[in-house]
Amino acid sequence: MSLLVVGSVAFDAIETPFGKTDKIVGGAATYISIASSYFTKNVNLIAVVGGDFPKSDIKMLEDHGINTKGLQIKESEKTFFWSGKYHNDMNSRDTLVTELNVLGDFDPVVPESYQDCEYLMLGNLAPKVQSTLIKRLKKRPKLIVMDTMNFWMDIALDDLKETLGLVDVLSINDEEARQLSKEYSLVKAAKKIMAMGPKVLVIKKGEHGALLFNNEQVFFAPALPLEEVFDPTGAGDTFAGGFIGYIASTGDTSFENMKRAIIYGSGLASFCVEKFGVERIVNLSDKELEERIQDFVDLVQFEIQFE
Amino acid sequence: MSLLVVGSVAFDAIETPFGKTDKIVGGAATYISIASSYFTKNVNLIAVVGGDFPKSDIKMLEDHGINTKGLQIKESEKTFFWSGKYHNDMNSRDTLVTELNVLGDFDPVVPESYQDCEYLMLGNLAPKVQSTLIKRLKKRPKLIVMDTMNFWMDIALDDLKETLGLVDVLSINDEEARQLSKEYSLVKAAKKIMAMGPKVLVIKKGEHGALLFNNEQVFFAPALPLEEVFDPTGAGDTFAGGFIGYIASTGDTSFENMKRAIIYGSGLASFCVEKFGVERIVNLSDKELEERIQDFVDLVQFEIQFE
Numbered sequence: 001m002s003l004l005v006v007g008s009v010a011f012d013a014i015e016t017p018f019g020k021t022d023k024i025v026g027g028a029a030t031y032i033s034i035a036s037s038y039f040t041k042n043v044n045l046i047a048v049v050g051g052d053f054p055k056s057d058i059k060m061l062e063d064h065g066i067n068t069k070g071l072q073i074k075e076s077e078k079t080f081f082w083s084g085k086y087h088n089d090m091n092s093r094d095t096l097v098t099e100l101n102v103l104g105d106f107d108p109v110v111p112e113s114y115q116d117c118e119y120l121m122l123g124n125l126a127p128k129v130q131s132t133l134i135k136r137l138k139k140r141p142k143l144i145v146m147d148t149m150n151f152w153m154d155i156a157l158d159d160l161k162e163t164l165g166l167v168d169v170l171s172i173n174d175e176e177a178r179q180l181s182k183e184y185s186l187v188k189a190a191k192k193i194m195a196m197g198p199k200v201l202v203i204k205k206g207e208h209g210a211l212l213f214n215n216e217q218v219f220f221a222p223a224l225p226l227e228e229v230f231d232p233t234g235a236g237d238t239f240a241g242g243f244i245g246y247i248a249s250t251g252d253t254s255f256e257n258m259k260r261a262i263i264y265g266s267g268l269a270s271f272c273v274e275k276f277g278v279e280r281i282v283n284l285s286d287k288e289l290e291e292r293i294q295d296f297v298d299l300v301q302f303e304i305q306f307e
Numbered sequence: 308m309s310l311l312v313v314g315s316v317a318f319d320a321i322e323t324p325f326g327k328t329d330k331i332v333g334g335a336a337t338y339i340s341i342a343s344s345y346f347t348k349n350v351n352l353i354a355v356v357g358g359d360f361p362k363s364d365i366k367m368l369e370d371h372g373i374n375t376k377g378l379q380i381k382e383s384e385k386t387f388f389w390s391g392k393y394h395n396d397m398n399s400r401d402t403l404v405t406e407l408n409v410l411g412d413f414d415p416v417v418p419e420s421y422q423d424c425e426y427l428m429l430g431n432l433a434p435k436v437q438s439t440l441i442k443r444l445k446k447r448p449k450l451i452v453m454d455t456m457n458f459w460m461d462i463a464l465d466d467l468k469e470t471l472g473l474v475d476v477l478s479i480n481d482e483e484a485r486q487l488s489k490e491y492s493l494v495k496a497a498k499k500i501m502a503m504g505p506k507v508l509v510i511k512k513g514e515h516g517a518l519l520f521n522n523e524q525v526f527f528a529p530a531l532p533l534e535e536v537f538d539p540t541g542a543g544d545t546f547a548g549g550f551i552g553y554i555a556s557t558g559d560t561s562f563e564n565m566k567r568a569i570i571y572g573s574g575l576a577s578f579c580v581e582k583f584g585v586e587r588i589v590n591l592s593d594k595e596l597e598e599r600i601q602d603f604v605d606l607v608q609f610e611i612q613f614e
Contacts, residue, residue, distance in 0.1 A: 089491060184396060187534045208515040211532060220606050222527040225518060227494045259609040290613055299527050300607045302566040306597055 002042040003248040004114055004141070005033045006133050007123020007237075008103060009047040009071065013083040014276060016090065016231050024277045025057045027080065028123030028147065031234040034281055035241025035268045036121070037064040038289060039249035044114045046070035046133070048102045050078040060282065069111045077102045090229045091206060108133045115139070119248040122146040122167070123237060127159040134166050143253050145169040145244050146198070147237070150176050161196060168253075170198040171240050174205045186211060187218075200258065202243070204236050212262050217255055221262045222299055224270040224292075231276045235269045238281060242268035267292045309349040310555040311421055311448070312340045313440050314430020314544075315410060316354040316378065320390040321583060323397065323538050331584045332364045334387065335430030335454065338541040341588055342548025342575045343428070344371040345596060346556035351421045353377035353440070355409045357385040367589065376418045384409045397536045398513060415440040422446070426555040429453040429474070430544060434466040441473050450560050452476040452551050453505070454544070457483045468503060475560075477505040478547050481512045493518060494525075507565065509550070511543050519569050524562055528569045529606055531577040531599075538583045542576045545588060549575035574599045 007029030014021045029047045037043050044067040051073065058068055083097035106129055120141040122130045130146060146167040152160045153176065164170060170193065174186060180196075181189035190201050190213040203211045207229070209222040242265035243258075250257055270292060274280045314336030321328045336354045343350050351374040358380065365375055390404035413436055427448040429437045437453060453474040459467050460483065467487075471477065477500065481493060487503075488496035497508050497520040510518045514536070516529040549572035550565075557564055577599060581587045 185534055185536075187532045205515070208512070209527075209529070218532055218606060219609070220529040220532070221609075222516070222529065222607075225494045225525055225527070227492055229492075256610075260611050263609055263611060293611060293613075297611060299525060300529075302526070302528075302570055303563075304567055304570060304600060304604060306600075 001040065001119060001248045001251050002044060002117045003036055003040055003119040003121065003244060004044045004046065004117035005029050005036065005121045005123065005241075006046045006108055006130070007032060007121075007125055007147075008080050009045075009049050009053070010080040010082060010103075012233060012277060013081075013097070014231055014233050015085040017086070017088055018228075018230050019276070021276050023081065025054075025060075026082065026234060026277055028125075028237045030061070030278060031237035031272070031281070032121055032123050032241035032244070033061060033066045034064055034278055035238045035265070035272075036245025036248065037066055038242070038268065038284065039245035039264070041065040042248075043067065043245075044070060044117060046108050046110065046114070048072040048074060048106050049080075050102045051075035053079045064282075067114075070109070070114055072109065074102050084233070086232065090232055108136070110136045118142045118251075119244060120144045121240065121244040123240070124149050127152050127156055127163040131159070131163040131166055134163075143168050143247065145171060145240065147171045147240050148176070150179055153179050164193075165197040167198055169200040169202065171202040171204065171236075171243070173236065174203055177201075177203050190218075200255075202262065204239060206232070206235075210239070210262055210266060212255075212258055214255055219255070219259045219262065221259075221266050222296070223266060224295060224299065226270065226273065229273045232273050233277060235272045238272040239265040239269040241265070263293060263296050267296055308347065308426060308555045308558050309351060309424045310343055310347055310426040310428065310551060311351045311353065311424035312336050312343065312428045312430065312548075313353045313415055313437070314339060314428075314432055314454075315387050316352075316356050316360070317387040317389060317410075318360075319540060319584060320388075320404070321538055321540050322392040324393065324395055325535075325537050326583070328583050330388065332361075332367075333389065333541060333584055335432075335544045337368070337585060338544035338579070338588070339428055339430050339548035339551070340368060340373045341371055341585055342545045342572070343552025343555065344373055345549070345575065345591065346552035346571070348372040349555075350374065350552075351377060351424060353415050353417065353421070355379040355381060355413050356387075357409045358382035360386045371589075374421075377416070377421055379416065381409050391540070393539065397539055415443070417443045425449045425558075426551060427451045428547065428551040430547070431456050434459050434463055434470040438466070438470040438473055441470075450475050450551075450554065452478060452547065454478045454547050455483070457486055460486050471500075472504040474505055476507040476509065478509040478511065478543075478550070480543065481510055484508075484510050497525075507562075509569070511546060513539070513542075517546070517569055517573060519562075519565055521562055526562070526566045526569065528566075528573050529603070530573060531602055531606065533577065533580065536580045539580050540584060542579045545579040546572040546576040548572070570600060570603050574603060
């Protein structure tokens with residue numbers, strides 16, 4: 001089934017306690033589309049880069065079967081650039097540089113051949129750009145998943161709330177859920193946020209796993225306990241890409257299937273953090289992925305029978 | 308199978324964002340023995356209280372089938388007293404008062420009728436008292452589980468390390484695991500701590516669940532996402548009591564059975580936090596407990612089949 005991914009394709013420069021990188025390829029849509037490509041070969045990308053973006057990285061995306069017809073290249077401008085430094089606990093980071101560049105006036109044009117996409121993943125972007133994209137689709141996709149972040153809650157809350165009314169699934173982290181709902185309890189936060197529009201909410205808790213809520217049910221997926229988190233950049237986007245990719249590949253939007261999708265997303269994210277940037281997720285074998293998913297099964301599986 | 312529980316029986320005064328209590332019954336051994344009594348009717352308590360400890364609270368323990376022959380009553384002295392105030396997030400607290408009283412020179416005497424106990428749960432106490440108790444048992448129990456806290460790592464690390472060499476299972480929280488091992492990664496921390504003696508390690512992560520490690524395996528049990536945590540006091544001890552009580556009732560110390568024990572411990576702990584002190588766990592019905600365990604099954608259960 002066809003998947004449309006919208007979001008940033010960017011340069012990142014990352015510093016962690018384990019080392020630092022020069023400008024490497026990053027951006028929400030990069031992680032999402034690579035991760036989803038492990039499940040569905042019909043991934044269609046909408047993003048914008050500058051003339052400085054390497055052709056080799058575009059080819060890398062295409063080698064994953066990702067359709068780049070919707071990737072705008074503004075030859076005379078520069079690609080979005082983010083630089084950050086992680087603290088020793090790897091759970092918090094400082095942003096050192098944010099250069100919006102081409103992303104500042106990103107106008108998400110939908111190629112005609114993308115119009116029939118059944119699944120839409122809105123990577124983190126200005127909520128106004130996300131809602132514009134939805135409105136430009138002639139037919140509403142079967143499922144719209146949206147990721148966002150605290151930054152937009154600070155500066156564009158009204159736009160964010162409007163976009164929330166248009167989507168089926170929202171993916172945010174625990175602190176963002178608390179900020180958006182003004183509730184500390186994640187159970188209370190989930191209820192308030194689902195009342196804003198999304199029928200399903202995914203709350204990402206980093207090393208503490210992820211929660212999946214709908215009106216009646218809740219599911220918890222752990223994160224894999226790792227010896228080392230080398231670089232957390234992109235883990236949330238990789239998670240979202242695995243989630244929507246698995247759903248698109250199965251064509252099943254039931255809660256039961258979303259549980260499996262959360263586990264696949266968590267599995268891919270657990271690879272992502274093992275190396276800088278996309279390095280670890282560009283060449284995963286089916287066997288590696290299957291073994292990792294089995295690790296998740298083993299991690300939480302128990303048998304209790306009531307008498 | 309018979310279970311021996313050693314630890315504090317105390318008075319607590321608790322303040323949370325939801326209210327405050329006068330002196331109420333508390334103490335690690337109180338929570339542990341009540342929780343374990345839901346699984347095994349052969350619970351033997353060793354602890355010490357002062358003459359100020361109400362007979363009605365001793366009767367409450369006995370009504371749970373707990374043998375109080377080993378509960379020393381020092382008529383002319385006062386019971387251990389702790390007072391604390393929780394912050395708004397309920398994850399951190401300030402200790403307002405600690406009066407050791409009878410606990411200051413606690414000499415854990417083992418009644419002859421306790422000598423054949425097959426399971427031993429060492430609640431949080433000075434590590435020297437914990438090791439003394441072990442040495443006073445004529446026959447080593449089949450399984451020794453120990454709980455401790457950061458306080459003893461600060462002031463009695465050598466004693467703590469000696470006691471660690473005598474036990475099978477250690478139960479501590481994530482920050483304590485990091486302090487004891489000097490490793491941030493819980494996977495690395497677990498390896499270092501198991502090298503100190505315990506073959507099995509339980510790391511409690513509060514609202515983020517618990518991890519169970521042995522040399523080859525790891526299991527993760529979530530905490531139940533709750534609308535409100537009313538009072539976290541005793542949740543870790545209740546968890547430990549459910550864990551050892553379930554193991555003692557089944558007589559099975561395999562890793563597979565410890566997984567189930569962790570789920571039962573988590574289930575009981577999820578009740579504990581719903582009211583002040585032991586209020587919520589003194590009168591649980593079998594039906595309530597079974598429904599709560601089913602909530603845990605539903606929370607993490609998913610089905611993935613590889614092709």
